[in-house]
Amino acid sequence: MKILHTSDWHLGHILYNYDRTQEQLCMLEQMVNIVKEQKPDVFLLCGDVYHTPQPSAAVQTMLTNALLNIHKAQPNMVIVVTAGNHDSGTKLEIFQAPWRELNVYAIGQVEKEHPEEHIVEVPGKGYVIAVPYSTERNLPEGFFQQLTSLTEELNLKGLPVVMTAHTTIGGCDFRGHDHATEMTVGGIDATDLALLGDGYDYLALGHIHHEQFVHSGKHKVRYCGTPLPVSFDESYTHSVSIVEIGKHGDTPNVEKKEIINPHPLVTLPTEGFATWEEATVLLSKFPADIPAYIRLNVEIDNFLPLEAQTEASQLTEGKQCRFCCINARRKAAQQTEAKMLSVQEFQAEEPVEIAKRFAEDTGIDFDSEMQDMFRELMTMVNEDARNEERRTKE
Ligand SMILES: [Mn+2]
Structure with missing residues (x-):
């Protein structure tokens, strides 16, 4: 069985007010x-077919036309579309019936009562266990294992079995995702791979935008990644995966097919950060004929010049590139001679002084407004402590 694995199209995505149609x-x-x-x-x-659960009519038409063209390119091919956390699962299923006539299976929701509806047979070739994104509380315990067991009963000829999921698998590489930690990426908490059961030959994942095998050594659990970058931090190549599996139990063979973005997302400077003056030079020297989106990485002492955004936009006037944003970073606080405090000195310090020392060491400007807020907070904490003391005495 030969599979084209893709995910995270994010159709309708707007990048800093620029339409990406x-x-x-x-x-x-x-x-x-x-x-x-x-x-x-x-x-x-x-999953993540669309960028929002409420895509515009034009964006929905884009998907409809795309699926029709993909179907026409290979009419016998089975097409399985599952919902991601960005999609509305119910809306994805609106055209389920007519799509079926074109060999397209649209699966938006978890069918607790009818798990068999998640099993799609690819006649004579194999099986796809199609699972969309679902919050943990909507997933019955052991659901994945139930599905692989059901498939096992149907799979009398030992054909390849592929499962899909849209989730964060613990231990994956989440570069390019904002506000991500080991525990949660893009609002989905990390799932233990073991909870997805076994019995599949290939697990086709969506959600993480960087293509990768999860858990090296096991070449059967894979994120195919975005075909187009959604953020500037996705500064890696984008592709779809072509997966071939001989029979049930075989190790899949995976190959990538690169997708070229005609409007690349470019960060200037390409490495590290520049001063505002250096950044403006880089921007003015940027070739006029490249239709790129541009982000500037700028290191500042205190604040960006007030007119920075306007100036950057003006520097791209008449060019094909589009200025998006300035990613500003404060210069680390100058390394002054570390002043050592004795325990007595430390105990004599006002809490606000200690907070100030800490903030400045971490490169935060602890201005008078912050100091006032801190003092206010200290008063509240002290009051609480006093009340607590009174309560325990009573
Ligand atoms: Mn996504």
Whole structure:
């Protein structure tokens, strides 16, 4: 069974007020060409089809046309589309019935009562266990294992079994995601891989934007990554994965097909940070004929010049590139001679002085407003402590 694994299209994504329709159409065209060339048996789109649960009519039309073109490129291919955390699962299922006529399975919600509806047979080739994004409380315990066991009963010929999921797997590489930690990425808490059961030959994941195998050594658990970057921090190549599995139990063979973005997301300088003056020089020297989105990484002493945004926009006037944002970072506090305090000196210090010392060491400007807020907070804490003391005495 040959599979094209893709996810996180984020159709309708707006980047700093810039509409990305043209790029997304170009990506979809490349997708159709890869299908024509590779002739997969299955096409998996593993969630985050749209960027928002309320996509515009134009964006919905873009998906409809894309799925139709992908179907026409390889009419016998089974297409499975599952919802991600950005999608409305119920809305994705509106056209479930007509889509079926074109070999497209749209699966937006978890069917607790009818788990068999998650099992899609690819005639003579294998099985797809299609699971959309779901909050933990909507997933019955052992659901994944229930699905693989059900599939095992159907799979009398030992055909390959592929499962899909849209989630954060513990231990994955989440570079490019904002506010991500080991525990949670993009609002989804890390799941233990073991909870997804076993019995599949390949786990086709969506949600994490950086393509990767999860848990090296096991070449069967994979994020295919975004075909187009959604943020400037996704500064890696983007692709779809072509997966081939001989029979149930075999190790899959995976190959990447790169997707080229005609409007690249460029950060200036390409490495590290520049002063505001250096950044303006880089921006004015940026070639006029490259239709890139631009972010400036700027290191500042205190504040950016008031007119910085306007100036940056003006520097790109008449060029094909589009200025998006300034990513400003405070210069680390000058390393002054570390002053050592004795225990007595430390105990004699006002809490606000200690807070100030800490803030300045970490590069935070602890101005008079912050100091006032801190003093106010100290008063509240002291009052609470006094009340508590009174209560315990009574
Ligand atoms: Mn996503």
